[in-house]
Amino acid sequence: MPSLKRLQRLWLCETIRLREDHAGPLEDGEANRLARQQGGDLAGRIEARALLLAARDGQQQAQQHWLQGARLALGLLLLLALFSGAGLAITALGDGSRPVNVFWALGSLLGLHLLMLGGWLLGLLLAGDYNTALGRLWLWLSEKLARDASAAQLGPALVLLLQRRRLNRWLLGLLVHGLWLLILLSAGLMLLLLLSTRRYGFVWETTLLGSDTFIAITHLLGALPSLLGFPLPDAETIRASGDSALAVESARHAWAGWLLGVLLVFGLLPRALLWLLCLWRWQHGQARLRLDLTLPGYHLLAERLQPPSERLGVLDAAPASLVEAQGGSTDLASSGAVLVAIELDPQRPWPPALGKAIANAGVLDSREQRQQLLDQLGRFPPARLAIAVDPRRSPDRGTLALLGELARTASATRIWLLPPPTGEALDSQRLSDWHTALQRLELAFADSAPLAWLESGHD
Structure with missing residues (x-):
């Protein structure tokens, strides 16, 4: 993100506040998480959140x-x-x-x-x-x-x-x-x-x-x-x-x-x-210009950006409009390789045999698991990240948003489209939907296990 002058940053904070006042809360899970990781006082976190949302949504x-x-x-x-x-x-x-x-x-x-x-x-x-x-x-x-x-x-x-x-x-x-x-x-x-x-x-x-x-x-x-x-x-x-x-x-x-x-x-x-x-x-x-933290829009952000404790369950109301998922990569120093899966069938054997250089992050089934992994990857970005998904499931917006968010914590990411169990056919239309969605996210994907790439950085 290019550096902005202080007035421009405060201006974007007010723009995001007005937008949420008129159109309802934005989808801000990742922005809130990154703002909390940055630390600092509430004004600094509100500013970091606003800049992330403004860069994402075009403001x-x-x-x-x-x-x-x-x-x-x-x-x-x-x-x-x-x-x-x-x-x-x-x-x-x-x-x-x-x-x-x-x-x-x-x-x-x-x-x-x-x-x-x-x-x-x-x-x-x-x-x-x-x-x-x-x-x-x-x-x-x-x-x-x-x-x-x-x-x-x-x-x-x-x-x-x-x-x-x-x-x-x-x-x-x-x-x-x-x-x-x-x-x-x-x-x-x-x-x-x-x-x-x-x-x-x-x-x-x-x-x-x-x-x-x-x-x-x-x-x-x-x-x-x-x-x-x-x-x-x-x-x-x-x-x-x-x-x-x-x-x-x-x-x-x-x-x-x-x-x-x-x-x-x-x-x-x-x-x-x-x-x-x-x-x-x-x-x-x-x-001497400052944000007015007494405004209702900023006051409501205090609990999300400086929570007294981490709570489980649904924290935010559904946004009035949904945000298109985006892929990307981190510019931070990174090392190591991580394999993670998303919502796999419990009957599927997991994980596969992994080399010592590959860390197994398990299977993400709940919001808490996702948040914990995102926080961990935000602190220790991997150089290579492979994400296994079951293409028998539909590529819904929530899953795609999670893929984009995970991809932005690593220097390089590949999506592993797992093969169906023996004797079961894969729906070609659903597989095509996955290919289209991942191409839109600009994420590399493969039908075969990317374990060699995870371990050595090449195929």
């Missing part, structure tokens, strides 16, 4: 698809931000054939930004978790681009997980402020390019207000940028620009520098500072 792969969709959606939004910023600058300045109204240009560059910024701050103070239109668009695009049926619970699980530490606001804040930062940066660069390659004249116009009002507003907005070195038009230049665009080069430079400075101070800098704030709060909160 882990769906998570990777969801993340790929999220990255693609983010890329699309970044492209949209670049073109939007350039469009703002072009709209603000025009083609240079007419004088630029400096306050209309400033409103075009910063009006929507300041309106959205005020809405974000107000929502943060009053509503707590404020989902912006950009944030909702990103989440919607991420789900649509994932296109994975197993991703149904991923979006809601992520939202619920982050809400516990109120991290939604900071994650979406990173997105929103980052996009606006890119929009304003693109607008500033386009503004600089246009001002460098075209000649613009600047005016201000009014019917009700006097020139002194515009002088005061211009000086008020340009005070902070002037501290950073941006030019500030003097009172005479401002007053003269109210009649027509000045042809004086210094006036053009003063108004152009003032416009760039105001965009930087009231546009780029606030978004950059808020983006850094969201980044700090996101990293700080993410490090």
Whole structure:
């Protein structure tokens, strides 16, 4: 299983919990056993169980698809931000054939930004978790681009997980402020390019207000940028620009520098500072993120993952949906050879004559025997495992699941389809069903005894 970041692991835990809340308990016998073998506290065992189930049922792969969709959606939004910023600058300045109204240009560059910024701050103070239109668009695009049926619970699980530490606001804040930062940066660069390659004249116009009002507003907005070195038009230049665009080069430079400075101070800098704030709060909160073990779904797992004692009998209710059996092999260090049989006729002589290098695990007839052997093989994985089955029995789902689980404890596994007793014919259709089922599990099988392979590793 590939290594996952901590947030991704917790996210998968929440996804499995939501899935079981909606569809009922999953078939989790093997996952519970492996989680108990891992040890540790309850949270660690719940996490191990969830990762095993997610890898088995496709949620882990769906998570990777969801993340790929999220990255693609983010890329699309970044492209949209670049073109939007350039469009703002072009709209603000025009083609240079007419004088630029400096306050209309400033409103075009910063009006929507300041309106959205005020809405974000107000929502943060009053509503707590404020989902912006950009944030909702990103989440919607991420789900649509994932296109994975197993991703149904991923979006809601992520939202619920982050809400516990109120991290939604900071994650979406990173997105929103980052996009606006890119929009304003693109607008500033386009503004600089246009001002460098075209000649613009600047005016201000009014019917009700006097020139002194515009002088005061211009000086008020340009005070902070002037501290950073941006030019500030003097009172005479401002007053003269109210009649027509000045042809004086210094006036053009003063108004152009003032416009760039105001965009930087009231546009780029606030978004950059808020983006850094969201980044700090996101990293700080993410490090403290934990599973809420008081939730009913996790509380019910406590008895199965940290049982006070091992009990016999049926422990779990039947799952709402059955899981397709899977074969496999272990990557752990292994040694030795083991022969085991499953539900043989008591009249059949067993075991056959075995060499000293082959361990006899007996015949598995009960749940307790199966669990005991799985625990033992989990601690001491064999290099070779032969499993004898009676092909006169049907290859039911429970037997196939057990074969797959046993196979995953050994480096190599072979299934021994035992011959029928002397004088008894074997049903060809049932044997064909066994062959089909074992091929689906990708398990090697044979009609003859694999004792030579068990002892030496080859036939």
